[in-house]
Amino acid sequence: MYTKKWVLETTRYLCDLGFFEDYCNLPDEELIEIIIFLRRTSPEKRDYYSSLAPDRLLSLDEVNYQAPIDPSTDNKLFDEEKDYQILELDTKRVICGYTDHLYGDDWPPYKFEDFVKLLEELSKISRGNFIPNEIVESGEEQISFKLKYCNFVPVYCSFVPNGPPDDPFILAGDINPTLLGTGYQFEYLDCGDPILLMLLSEDEKRKLIQDRGWKFLPDYWMFDPTEISPYMQLRRNLQLHPIE
Numbered sequence: 001m002y003t004k005k006w007v008l009e010t011t012r013y014l015c016d017l018g019f020f021e022d023y024c025n026l027p028d029e030e031l032i033e034i035i036i037f038l039r040r041t042s043p044e045k046r047d048y049y050s051s052l053a054p055d056r057l058l059s060l061d062e063v064n065y066q067a068p069i070d071p072s073t074d075n076k077l078f079d080e081e082k083d084y085q086i087l088e089l090d091t092k093r094v095i096c097g098y099t100d101h102l103y104g105d106d107w108p109p110y111k112f113e114d115f116v117k118l119l120e121e122l123s124k125i126s127r128g129n130f131i132p133n134e135i136v137e138s139g140e141e142q143i144s145f146k147l148k149y150c151n152f153v154p155v156y157c158s159f160v161p162n163g164p165p166d167d168p169f170i171l172a173g174d175i176n177p178t179l180l181g182t183g184y185q186f187e188y189l190d191c192g193d194p195i196l197l198m199l200l201s202e203d204e205k206r207k208l209i210q211d212r213g214w215k216f217l218p219d220y221w222m223f224d225p226t227e228i229s230p231y232m233q234l235r236r237n238l239q240l241h242p243i244e
Contacts, residue, residue: 002071002078004032010086011035013211017204018127019090022054030058037063038089039077043096050091083212084191087198093125095168095197107164112137114165119145121168122175122186126199129182130175132157147178162220169197173219188217 008028015024023031034057038046049057057063069077078085088096108114119132131148138144144158157178163170172186179185187205189196195217200208208214 001075002080004069004071006080007035007069007078007086008032010083014087014090017207019087019093021092026054030054032069033058033063033066035086035089036069036077037066039085040066046089047091050089082191084189084196084214087189088194088196093127093198095121095125096194097167097169097197098194108166110141110161111165112143115143115161115171118165118168118171119143119175122172125197126186127184129184129199130179169195169222170220172197176219188221190215190217 008031011020011031014020020031020035023034026034034054037057038049041049052060067074071077088094116135119135123130123132132145133148133154135143135145138158139160142158142160144156146154147157148154155178159174161171162174169188172188176185183201184199185202185205187198187200189198205216209216
């Protein structure tokens, strides 16, 4: 169960941490209207609607004429025990993944172009802290790029991906060492299923743990030998390389 008050308070809390940046200055009623609409929208369409300016989004008929929130009849829309259900609606800050779709015995083959797309996905949610440029294939399954931090001098990075070209979660672990100087890291929020990927400072992460009781996973958490197939263990042993 949930209440309208809970939806608003949880969203405002996340706004204070920099989430839903485009909506944080909206009046309460408009903010709730957008959050409810995004929750009712399929994940495939959510990214498009999130790309619209707030006034444009609020002008759409599908937003204006949506059914009003009624927790007594629409009680499966949110669950107060699962406050991450609001967080995952911020597609500009969060990548949502389901483990049963990501991991199996057969990984797709290495493909440079797909890794470039993954790097762009991570850049999108990085709050300007991970902006790779001049991305090239510099060796056998090796990728190099120039990295521009916010207010930092560009540096050159080179690494061998540890995962398949359709998995931003493993790639985020590969990238994290390059971000140590920024004070931010890609973090994995353990919701059971899904797993949510976002960029946080250590203070933000600590606050979410203290205030919300959230649990975060370490880099390469998916390589736990007690939970993965022998094939994936082999991939890990063969592919783990530090970023130079």
